[in-house]
Amino acid sequence: MTGGLFLERWCALPARQRAIAWVFGTGLFTLGIYLLMVRPLQQQTDRLTAQHQQAVARLRQMRVGALPRPPSDAEGVAPTEAAFSPLAFQRDGIRLVRWQPHARGGTLTLSAEWTQIPALFTRLAQAGVEISEFSVEPGESQLRFVARIEDLHEN
Incomplete structure (x- = not known):
């Protein structure tokens, strides 16, 4: 009600x-x-x-922090880290397929055998770049390694 x-x-x-x-x-x-x-x-x-x-x-x-720090120039020892160049990876049966630069790095595409791919990570670290993402895809006769890299030295 x-x-x-x-x-x-x-x-x-x-x-x-x-x-x-x-x-x-x-x-x-x-x-x-x-x-x-x-x-x-x-x-x-x-x-x-x-x-x-x-x-x-x-x-x-x-x-x-996990990357080894190169000695500084003040210590009188030249740094062991080489400057990054995509052409430097074109050796030992590894072929540069494509390099597409962007603001802080670029996309690196290589053609390589499976056994050569783990060493690429070490070589990229020695060149002072960080891999933000990568993929390994089947290619014609070799594997295609595609890595998006960033330069650690740029701010």
Whole structure:
């Protein structure tokens, strides 16, 4: 019976008051949904994004720290690290297929035998570049090694 009494009172209100009450009620409902559902999810997403960025920064530091540091020129010893050149990888049966440079490095595509691919990682590290992603795909007679590399010396 209380439902009927509420409906009678609602209908007895002037149209303007009903519209104001409806807008106010809808606003309160929307605010409640935002505070109970959307805002906590947004805060959790922000926390997870910050954790992800910290993990990426730590991983980058660990990668750089894992590479051997060349002696500085101040110590009187010339650095053993050679400057990166895609043509330097074209030897010992490895063929340069494509070099596509970009702002901080480039995409290196080589044709090589399976046994030669592990040594490529060492040679790239000695050249002062970091592999951000790579793939090994079947080629015509050899495997195709595609690596996206970044220069560690540029900021």
